[in-house]
Amino acid sequence: xxxxxxxxxxxxLYSLYLSFTDFSMLAAPEWVGFDNYIKLFTNDPKxxxxxxVTLVYVLVSVPLQLAFALAVAMVLNRGLxxxxxxxxxxxxxxxxxxxxxxxxxWRQMFGSNGLINQILDWFGIEGMSWIGNPETALGTLVIxxxxxxxxxxxxxxxxxxxxxxxxxxxxxxxxxSRWGSFRHITLPMLSPIVxxxxxxxxxxxxxxxxxxxxxxxxxxxxxxxxxxYTLYLYQRGFTxxxxxxxxxxxWILFVVIALVTAVNFWFSKYWVHYDD
Amino acid sequence: xxxxxxxxxxxxxxxxxxxxxxxSLAACTSSEGDxxxxxxxxxxxxxxxxxxxxxxxxxxxxxxxxxxxxxxVVRDFSGFDGYLDKITTQYTGGNSPDVFQFYNExxxxxxxxxxxxxxxxxxxQDGWDADLLQVSTVDGELAAMPFGLSTQGFIFDTTAIxxxxxxxxxxxxxxxxxxxxxxxxRTASGGSLAGVTDLSHGYQVFEVWAKQRGEDFMDxxxxxxxxxxxxxxxxxWADLRASGGATTPDITSEYQxxxxxxxxxxxxxxxxxxxxQYDGVQGRTPNxxxxxxxxxxxxxxxxxxxxxxxxxxxxxxxxxxxxxKLVDFxxxxxxxxxxxxxxxxxxxxxxxxxxxSAGANENVQRAIEIFESVRENGAxxxxxxxxxxxxxxxxxxxxxxxxxxxxxxxADAAKQFMAQAASELG
Numbered sequence: 001x002x003x004x005x006x007x008x009x010x011x012x013l014y015s016l017y018l019s020f021t022d023f024s025m026l027a028a029p030e031w032v033g034f035d036n037y038i039k040l041f042t043n044d045p046k047x048x049x050x051x052x053v054t055l056v057y058v059l060v061s062v063p064l065q066l067a068f069a070l071a072v073a074m075v076l077n078r079g080l081x082x083x084x085x086x087x088x089x090x091x092x093x094x095x096x097x098x099x100x101x102x103x104x105x106w107r108q109m110f111g112s113n114g115l116i117n118q119i120l121d122w123f124g125i126e127g128m129s130w131i132g133n134p135e136t137a138l139g140t141l142v143i144x145x146x147x148x149x150x151x152x153x154x155x156x157x158x159x160x161x162x163x164x165x166x167x168x169x170x171x172x173x174x175x176x177s178r179w180g181s182f183r184h185i186t187l188p189m190l191s192p193i194v195x196x197x198x199x200x201x202x203x204x205x206x207x208x209x210x211x212x213x214x215x216x217x218x219x220x221x222x223x224x225x226x227x228x229y230t231l232y233l234y235q236r237g238f239t240x241x242x243x244x245x246x247x248x249x250x251w252i253l254f255v256v257i258a259l260v261t262a263v264n265f266w267f268s269k270y271w272v273h274y275d276d
Numbered sequence: 277x278x279x280x281x282x283x284x285x286x287x288x289x290x291x292x293x294x295x296x297x298x299x300s301l302a303a304c305t306s307s308e309g310d311x312x313x314x315x316x317x318x319x320x321x322x323x324x325x326x327x328x329x330x331x332x333x334x335x336x337x338x339x340x341x342x343x344x345x346x347x348x349v350v351r352d353f354s355g356f357d358g359y360l361d362k363i364t365t366q367y368t369g370g371n372s373p374d375v376f377q378f379y380n381e382x383x384x385x386x387x388x389x390x391x392x393x394x395x396x397x398x399x400x401q402d403g404w405d406a407d408l409l410q411v412s413t414v415d416g417e418l419a420a421m422p423f424g425l426s427t428q429g430f431i432f433d434t435t436a437i438x439x440x441x442x443x444x445x446x447x448x449x450x451x452x453x454x455x456x457x458x459x460x461x462r463t464a465s466g467g468s469l470a471g472v473t474d475l476s477h478g479y480q481v482f483e484v485w486a487k488q489r490g491e492d493f494m495d496x497x498x499x500x501x502x503x504x505x506x507x508x509x510x511x512x513w514a515d516l517r518a519s520g521g522a523t524t525p526d527i528t529s530e531y532q533x534x535x536x537x538x539x540x541x542x543x544x545x546x547x548x549x550x551x552x553q554y555d556g557v558q559g560r561t562p563n564x565x566x567x568x569x570x571x572x573x574x575x576x577x578x579x580x581x582x583x584x585x586x587x588x589x590x591x592x593x594x595x596x597x598x599x600x601k602l603v604d605f606x607x608x609x610x611x612x613x614x615x616x617x618x619x620x621x622x623x624x625x626x627x628x629x630x631x632x633s634a635g636a637n638e639n640v641q642r643a644i645e646i647f648e649s650v651r652e653n654g655a656x657x658x659x660x661x662x663x664x665x666x667x668x669x670x671x672x673x674x675x676x677x678x679x680x681x682x683x684x685x686x687a688d689a690a691k692q693f694m695a696q697a698a699s700e701l702g
Contacts, residue, residue: 025368026389046674112527113541132526134681219670222529223677238361240667241385 019248024241036248047249049224050232053138057228058205061145066197069149073156074186087154094150102144103214107131110140110215131215134225141211141226152197159193160186188273195268199261206257209234229253315346317598322352323377324359329619336615340605347598367391367592374593375602377423377620378586381669383412384660386588387419393589395421398600400608403627405581411657412586420586421607424620426552427650428484428570428579429643431536433545435563440464444546446568451485451512454546454571458521461545467520473535473547474522476513477676479669481548484570485509487578487655494661494668498701503690510679510686517680525680532673539565551643552584552621558639567642569649580655581647584621622647668697 019036021029040047076086096102109115110130117127130136163186171181187194209230212220220227220235229249237246323333330353337349352373354362360382366372367386378386386392394417401409404421412420432444442460445453458471475481483493485505492500516522523531523544531538535547536557549557551567558565570579587606589599605612613628618640623632633644661668675693678684684692 024385024389025364026386026391111530112543128524129526129530132529217533219532219673221532221674221677222525223681223683224674235670238364239670241364241663 015247016251018244019251021244022242023244023247025243026241029244032244036245037252039245040248040252046224046227046232050220050227050229053220053225053227054206054229057138057142057145057208058202061142062198062201062205064142065146065149065201066152066194068146069152069197070156070190070194072149073153073160074182076153076157077160087157091150091154093148100210100214103211106140106144106211107215132222134221134223137216137222137225141208141215144211145205145208152201155193155197156190159190163189191272192274195264195272199264202260202264203257206253206260317347317595318350319347319375319593319595319598319602320350320352320373321375321602322354322359322363322373324354324356325377325619326355329353332616332619336606336612339612339615340602343605344598344601347601349602367590370592372590372592374595374599375587375589378420378588380583380586380660381666383420383586383588384414384665385663387414387417387660388663391591392417392419393591393593393596393599394418395589395600395603398597399604402608403625405624405626407656408581408583408624411583411659414660420583420588421603422583422585422621422624423587423607424552424584424618424622425581425624425647426550426584426621426643427582427647427654428480428548429551429554429646430546430548430568430570431539431554431557432566432568433539433542433561433563434566436469436542437461437545440469444566444568445571446566449568449571450573451571455512455516455519455521458516458546459519462520469542470523470527470538470544471521471546472516472523473531473538473544474513474517474525474528474680475535475548476510476680477528477532477673478535478548479672482506482509482672483658484572484578487580488572492658494658494665496659496662498662499668499694499697503694506693507687507690510676510689514679514686525677525682528680529677550582550584550621551646552618554643555637555639567639567646569646578655579650580657581651582657583624618643662701664701667700671696671700 018029020031020033022032022035023029072090076083076090080086093102111117112127112129112132114130116130120127128136130140167185167189168181171185176184207230208228212226212228212231213234216222216226216231218231218235220231230253233246233249233253236242236249321337323329325333333353334351337351341348363372363376363378372391383392392414396418399421408422408425409418412418412422432446434444437444440461442457442464445457454472461469461471479493486493486501486509489501489505491502491505494500513522517524522528523538527538527543531541531543535544536549536553538544539547540557540561548570554565554567570577572578587603589596589603593599606616607623608625608628610628610631613623613625613632614634617632618636622644623629633640636644671693675684675689675696679686679689
């Protein structure tokens, strides 16, 4: 409890105060009212770029990642031998996915001399620098996020084990196709878990930083195509000495994440099925 | 709920905790008195670098401790990534290092806010070039002293170029010579090798281009060049991309931070670097890499003795005198410079260059040649740019990149940059 007030709430309130100031970190903060917030929305095209990039990243990578996680979980759930081995292997990327080492690996793989281009070369296709091209750079980061499907997968797998087998047996007796039983049994039974994973992964994706920082060398380039919200916040705060401005950005992100999560919960009553 | 065992543990924890409190109280009292007494002084010094630099810096500091009993130096070293964040955060928390290595681009941000101590008080300037010190003077105080100098250079992958039956430019060569050479490399290699990395996003390259035209990138008031000069620069590179001489935009972007990696990777035949990087780059490839001065008419036009990094003292330091003693040792002591060598660039103090360059290999000798020629004939170093210049440097690369990907014409981009940079500098 004390920890919450001292370590979480205190700094949060201080950053709320800072967001109304001009604060270089090297001199005392100066009160500027709503100036930071006004500049963000009216006089900072790069900020709007960052918002756009982050929204695309969240809206594309999270559904893809969850779909992939569910698909793999279902395959593993069909009673493979050595399940625990597969489970661990697929879970590994989740443990290391947000790390600098993996982002560096990604840079190597999708670079002009990287593995991807060497494979394309076997088929006579001429590659390019996937991380250096504004049309594909964000895509490589989406793939990186999908690749870390392990943690939602493990949760899906546990949930799949909870779906009563008699439902499938009843469906089979009624002659329902496999797609039909997925659609009408598996998905509804899993829906609370889907909601849980969705909220968790969306919050994570909004705050993604390391992959973009490493892959773009801290620039968010090429042409701001990988300028994640948090990366731009970092640039303003730590390389631009505008911590007040960066604090305002952080608070907007906080409010947006809270709103998105609330909307998720609100919408969930239309599609989430609780079994009790 | 508490078992006997747990209680014992609690008792132990209480004893440990109170001991820790007493120790920290003791630490508080001992750090209050400064200087004159025989109390041991503890300085903290921070720097960034690679393993070699960590090793030599540590042994130089050992030497300092041997010569100054009573002063110990706590060493805080890391790579360059995150270095500025660390220093800034420590400043905000009121526990900055006493002495630290720092770079030019952010010097004014700290100095103009009164965070750096005046070095003219405790550090000897014997053997120092007055112009060079002028460059580090902010608001009348000597905020920093160069801890290593370098100058701009161009490298050519001679092995790859000769394999194509071509000759690398050398000695006196112009920007047009470079353009012609670059296009020839692309053709002769059947398209697989670019002649030069596209450098249109490099404000450090543009700086030389501007100086060659009698202008400058920035002065104390902000931008110091005309829109036409910038438009010409970006047009030069647009032409090189059109002729195939320069790298394609995606490759350029991949190697944006370290263009010499493109030469090491065999993607481009030449690029720009700073002379203190040359030895390291040559060491990473079996090919022979030659080091030349910048292109441009007239000997060493536009090049200058550039501060690769500075040494500064924090105003937060409680031991100003001891800190100055350490800075003086690292910059002016022959023995120290013998240990430090040329890892950070050339020493700014002419009296210690000989000690520092003893045992330099042939690559370093070549770098020294270029540097000495610039010392004779080069342009004056630019004065510190105003606060906010870091954002302008980033903006330069961003706008240039839009030209590279064909989203803006060179002329429009120049106009846009001038306007946005002016608004950033306020």
